[in-house]
Amino acid sequence: MNTAKKIVLAEDNSIFSLLLKFKLEKEGYKLLIAVNGKEAIELIEEHNPDMILTDIMMPFVSGLEVINHVRNKLSSSTPIVVxxxxxxxxxxxxxxxxxxxxxxxxxxxxNELIMRTKRLFC
Structure with a gap:
């Protein structure tokens, strides 16, 4: 059975998050949404996603700090689109x-994000 690829989306704009969630889930991906970098790190550690999408400017923990955490603390090579x-x-x-x-x-x-996502999963 083919399981859906898990993506953590860190975005503080709720309308934009919902739009991306709708489009990506329609393409068969499972989206986990964080409204800030702190929540993103928690979701990443708990769910070990196949991809991370993160805004840079977010409350509490920035997208740059999320990248640093994933690469240095978790030693993960998970694709990260910023x-x-x-x-x-x-x-x-x-x-x-x-x-x-x-x-x-x-x-x-x-649609641009979907194309980039598909390319990274090839």
């Missing part, structure tokens, strides 16, 4: 230096 509306080059480079797999500027379309 997104941000900030678009600051330094922040993007920091994300990649910490171990992000991909970066998307907000706003982006759910």
């Amino acid at each position: 997104f941000s509306s900030a678009g600051q080059e330094e922040m993007i480079l920091n994300a990649f230096n910490l171990g992000a797999t991909d970066f998307m500027n907000k706003p982006f379309t759910p």
Whole structure:
């Protein structure tokens, strides 16, 4: 039996989260939603997801801290796609230096995210 790939989504915009959840679940993925980086780390540790999607700018713990935790504390190579509306080059480079797999500027379309997700699971 083919089980759905688990994705942790860390996004503090609830409307955007619900849109992504709807689109990704329609494609057969199981989404676990965190509204901040602290919740994301808890979900990651509990569920060992196949992919992590995280905004950079979030309350309590940033997306950069999530990447750092996954790569250094958990020693995980789980694909991490980071997104941000900030678009600051330094922040993007920091994300990649910490171990992000991909970066998307907000706003982006759910279909673009689905294509990138499928590509990472190939």
